[in-house]
Amino acid sequence: MSKYLFNDDWSVRRKVSGFVDLMGGAASKKVTLPHDAMMEFARSADVPGGASSAFFPGGEVEYTKRFDVPAEWRERRATIEFEGVYRDAMVYVNDEFAGQWKYGYSVFRVPLDAHLRYGQENVVRVEARANQDSRWYTGLGIYRDVHLVVTPLAHIVDDEIRITTPDVDDERAVVESAILVRNESAVTRRLSLEVEVRDATGAIVACDRGPVTIRPHATTTIRNRLYVDDPLRWGVDHPHLYDFHARLHDEDGTATHEVHTAFGIRTIRIDPRHGLRINDEPIKLRGACIHHDNGPLGAATIPRAEERRIELLKEAGFNAIRSSHCPASPAMLDACDRLGVLVFDETFDAWTEMNKPYDYTLDFPEWWERDVDAMVRKDFNHPSVILYCIGNEIHEYGSGFGGSLARDIAERIRLRDETRFITTAVSSFWAVAGEVIGDLKNRLADATARGVNDVMNEMTEFFDEVTVSDVVTVRTAEAHAAADIAGLNYAEARYAPDAVVFPNRVVLGTETNPRVTAQSWGATIAHDHVIGGFTWTGWDYLGEVGLGRTDYTDDPEIRGGGDPEFPWLTAWAGDLDITGFRRPQSYYREIVYGLRREPYIAVLRPQHYGRRRLEMQWAWSDAVASWTWDLPSGARAEIEVYSDADEVELVLNDRSLGRSPAGPSVDFRTRFDVAYEPGELVAIAYRGGRPSERAALVTASDRVLVASADRSRIRADSGDLAYISVEFRDEHDVLNSSEDAVVHVSVDGPGELVALGSARPATDERFDSASCTTFDGRALAIVRPTSEGQITVTVHSPGLADAHAVIAVGGV
CATH class of the missing domain: 3.20.20.80 (Glycosidases)
Incomplete structure (x- = not known):
C-alpha cells in the first residue's frame, strides 16, 4: 500500500497576521485529526452568522505538522490528500505555497515533491477560514481525514480506479475496470498489471494479468474485463462487497505497487x-x-x-x-x-x-x-x-x-x-420567487396580525398554490x-x-x-x-436553529414566530436528535412506512397544558415518550398515540379511557386528553375489532444514574469512538425524565473525553466541557481511544451513586 493515514501530531492555533506573530502570536494546541476548530470558539448572541451558524463566530485557523522525509523519497512521489477542509484551504510546505482548494467539502490532493527537504524534517501548514458563508453550521479546519500518498515513479493512480458491473445475471457478473498508470521516470517502463477480484472471505474469484509498456512522463489507461460466477449482489438487505486488487510488477516479476478498493455488484434502473x-x-x-x-x-x-x-x-x-x-x-x-x-x-x-x-x-x-x-x-x-x-x-x-x-x-x-x-x-x-414574492408579502401582512400559526398556514397555502x-x-x-x-x-x-x-x-x-x-x-x-x-x-443538526421548535404563550394576542434567539443551538427538526436518540416522530414515521405494528405513546409536555402553541413550519408535536412527570394531582395531559390499526384503546392503571380511531383515516395519529396519574399507561391496538399489539409507559419509581457504552470493545485507533449514554433510570430500567441535573464525566485509561452534551436544542453549555446538564433524563459522552488497554468512564451527579462504563480497547 502507498496511502497512509496522516492524522496524528498536528497542532492548531488561531491564524494571525505576520506582524502579530512576531510579537508572540496565538498559542497552539496539539490535536488529532479530524478536528473542528470552531467547536472551541465562544458562542454569543451578536456574531455575524447569527442563527444560521448556531451563534458560533467565524474565524481563521492554521494547522501545522512536522514529519521526516527519508532520502529515498527522491525516487518516489509524495502527495498529501485532504478529505475535507472547511474552507478556502491554503497549503504550504516548508513555508512555500503548495496548493489550495476553495470548496469546503471536496477531497483534494496537493503534490509535495517540489517543496520537500529529503533526509530532513519537513513542515506542512494548512490555513482555513469560515465566515458568513453558509446557511448552516459548517465547522472550521481540517475536519475530515488526511492521508499521505507515497508511490514509486511508475505507479497506479489510486484515486482513478474505476470499476463497473454493466452486465449482471444470476449466473455471472461482468466486472470492468479502468486503471490509470503513470510513469514519472525518464525512461520507458515495461511492466505488467495483475488484477484480482476477491470475495468477503478473501478468496480470489476472478483475475487477469497483462503487459504494460509506458513511455517517460506518460499516463495510460489499462482496461480489464473479468467474470465473477454466481455473483452476490449488493443491496440494502444484503450489502455484499467485493475487493478489487491491482498490482504492478517490474520486468523481473517483483511487485512494485499495489492498491485495492471495495466495490459492489449491482444494477440500477428507473422508468x-x-x-x-x-x-x-x-x-x-x-x-x-x-x-x-x-x-x-x-x-x-x-x-x-x-x-x-x-x-x-x-x-x-x-x-x-x-x-x-x-x-x-x-x-x-x-x-x-x-x-x-x-x-x-x-x-x-x-x-x-x-x-x-x-x-x-x-x-x-x-x-x-x-x-x-x-x-x-x-x-x-x-x-x-x-x-x-x-x-x-x-x-x-x-x-x-x-x-x-x-x-x-x-x-x-x-x-x-x-x-x-x-x-x-x-x-x-x-x-x-421574482414573480410571486409581491403576492406573498401582501398575504402575510394580513395574516401577521392573527399570529404565527396563521402566518405558517398562510405560507403553506401560498406555497401549495405556487407549487402546482x-x-x-x-x-x-x-x-x-x-x-x-x-x-x-x-x-x-x-x-x-x-x-x-x-x-x-x-x-x-x-x-x-x-x-x-x-x-x-x-x-x-x-x-x-x-x-x-x-x-x-x-x-437533527447544528445551525438553522429553531426551525422545528414549538414556542408557548399565555397571551392570545402575541404573534411570535420571529427568529430564535441565543442560546438556540440546533434546528430541532430531526427524527433523531443530535445525540442519536429517536424522537417520537421517528416512531411515527416507522409506522407510516409499514415497518412497525406496535402503537407508540407520546405525551405532550404537560407543563404547557392549555397554553397556546406556536409551532414552526418543520415542528413535530413537542412530545416525550414518558409517564414520569412532576405534576400536581389532577393535572391534565394530552396523549398522542401513533398506530396503523383500526382503533386504539388507552388504559390507565387498568381503567379504560376509551377508544379512538387510528390508522390512515386519521393520519395514523390520535389524541386523548387525560388527568395525570402515576402508574402504567397502556395503548392497545384493535384490528377487525380484536385487540392485537400494545405498548406501555410506566412511571419511574426512583432515580439512579446509569452509564452504558454502545460497544464493550473498540479498536485502538483514532478513527474509532466509544459512545456512552448517561441516563437517569429506576431499578426496573425505566427512564426517569422528570428531573434533569448536571453530570460530570471523567475518563481513566487509554482514552480521552472528546465531547459531552445533551440534545437540548437551546443551551449555552459547551460540548468540550467535562460536565453538562441532561435533557429529558439523558446526555451523551464520546470517548476517543489513545492506545490499547481498558477505559473506565465514571459519571457523577450530586446526591446519586456514581455510574461506570468499561470499554476494552484493541483486539477488534
Whole structure:
C-alpha cells in the first residue's frame, strides 16, 4: 500500500497576521485529526452568522505538522490528500505555497515533491477560514481525514480506479475496470498489471494479468474485463462487497505497487412505470436528509461517528440518505456500503445567486467543474451511491440561464460517470420567487396580525398554490429535463399532475416535511413514477436553529414566530436528535412506512397544558415518550398515540379511557386528553375489532444514574469512538425524565473525553466541557481511544451513586 493515514501530531492555533506573530502570536494546541476548530470558539448572541451558524463566530485557523522525509523519497512521489477542509484551504510546505482548494467539502490532493527537504524534517501548514458563508453550521479546519500518498515513479493512480458491473445475471457478473498508470521516470517502463477480484472471505474469484509498456512522463489507461460466477449482489438487505486488487510488477516479476478498493455488484434502473429498481427489484426510497455535522463533535468527521449515524438511521427505518447540501464524506460512503444504505450525493447549495454574503457563489464560476470532478472521483466505486444532485433550491432553476447551467453540470457528471442517475432539488417558490414574492408579502401582512400559526398556514397555502401553478411547470421544465429524475422539495402536490403533463418524468421527493409524513408517503406509494421521499431531516443538526421548535404563550394576542434567539443551538427538526436518540416522530414515521405494528405513546409536555402553541413550519408535536412527570394531582395531559390499526384503546392503571380511531383515516395519529396519574399507561391496538399489539409507559419509581457504552470493545485507533449514554433510570430500567441535573464525566485509561452534551436544542453549555446538564433524563459522552488497554468512564451527579462504563480497547 502507498496511502497512509496522516492524522496524528498536528497542532492548531488561531491564524494571525505576520506582524502579530512576531510579537508572540496565538498559542497552539496539539490535536488529532479530524478536528473542528470552531467547536472551541465562544458562542454569543451578536456574531455575524447569527442563527444560521448556531451563534458560533467565524474565524481563521492554521494547522501545522512536522514529519521526516527519508532520502529515498527522491525516487518516489509524495502527495498529501485532504478529505475535507472547511474552507478556502491554503497549503504550504516548508513555508512555500503548495496548493489550495476553495470548496469546503471536496477531497483534494496537493503534490509535495517540489517543496520537500529529503533526509530532513519537513513542515506542512494548512490555513482555513469560515465566515458568513453558509446557511448552516459548517465547522472550521481540517475536519475530515488526511492521508499521505507515497508511490514509486511508475505507479497506479489510486484515486482513478474505476470499476463497473454493466452486465449482471444470476449466473455471472461482468466486472470492468479502468486503471490509470503513470510513469514519472525518464525512461520507458515495461511492466505488467495483475488484477484480482476477491470475495468477503478473501478468496480470489476472478483475475487477469497483462503487459504494460509506458513511455517517460506518460499516463495510460489499462482496461480489464473479468467474470465473477454466481455473483452476490449488493443491496440494502444484503450489502455484499467485493475487493478489487491491482498490482504492478517490474520486468523481473517483483511487485512494485499495489492498491485495492471495495466495490459492489449491482444494477440500477428507473422508468415511470416501475420507478426505481435495484437488481431488478422495485424499491421506494425511505430517505433521510442529513447535514454533515456530528452533533457534539461539531463537524469532525471521525469514521465511527459516521458509521454510528448510518447504523441508527437504518434501525429507524430509513434505507437512503441525502447529503444535504454538499458532497458526503468518504467515511460516510464506506459506512453506507457496509451497512446497505443508499446515497443521494449532492453538489452545491448555490450557483451564482448568493444565500450568504461570502458563500460558494464567489468561487462557483471558477471552481464548480473541479468540485464536480472531485465528487464523482470520490463516489465512483461506492455501490451505495445511486444518485447525484446538481444543486439544492437553486434560485436559477426557473430561468433559461439556470436551465443551461443545469445541463452543463449534469453533462460534466455524465462525462465522468454514466452509471448513475442525476436529479435536481427544486423549490417551486424560489424558482419563480421574482414573480410571486409581491403576492406573498401582501398575504402575510394580513395574516401577521392573527399570529404565527396563521402566518405558517398562510405560507403553506401560498406555497401549495405556487407549487402546482403553470408558471412553475413552465419555468422549471428545462432544469428538470437536464436531469434523469425531477427532484421536488415540498411539492407532493405535483406528483399526480406531473404524471399527466410529463409522462416520461420520474419524480423524487427531495425534501418532505415531517408534519405531512402520512400524506407525502401515501402519495409516494400511490404513484409508480415517484421513487421515494427524503424527510427534512433524519438527524437533527447544528445551525438553522429553531426551525422545528414549538414556542408557548399565555397571551392570545402575541404573534411570535420571529427568529430564535441565543442560546438556540440546533434546528430541532430531526427524527433523531443530535445525540442519536429517536424522537417520537421517528416512531411515527416507522409506522407510516409499514415497518412497525406496535402503537407508540407520546405525551405532550404537560407543563404547557392549555397554553397556546406556536409551532414552526418543520415542528413535530413537542412530545416525550414518558409517564414520569412532576405534576400536581389532577393535572391534565394530552396523549398522542401513533398506530396503523383500526382503533386504539388507552388504559390507565387498568381503567379504560376509551377508544379512538387510528390508522390512515386519521393520519395514523390520535389524541386523548387525560388527568395525570402515576402508574402504567397502556395503548392497545384493535384490528377487525380484536385487540392485537400494545405498548406501555410506566412511571419511574426512583432515580439512579446509569452509564452504558454502545460497544464493550473498540479498536485502538483514532478513527474509532466509544459512545456512552448517561441516563437517569429506576431499578426496573425505566427512564426517569422528570428531573434533569448536571453530570460530570471523567475518563481513566487509554482514552480521552472528546465531547459531552445533551440534545437540548437551546443551551449555552459547551460540548468540550467535562460536565453538562441532561435533557429529558439523558446526555451523551464520546470517548476517543489513545492506545490499547481498558477505559473506565465514571459519571457523577450530586446526591446519586456514581455510574461506570468499561470499554476494552484493541483486539477488534
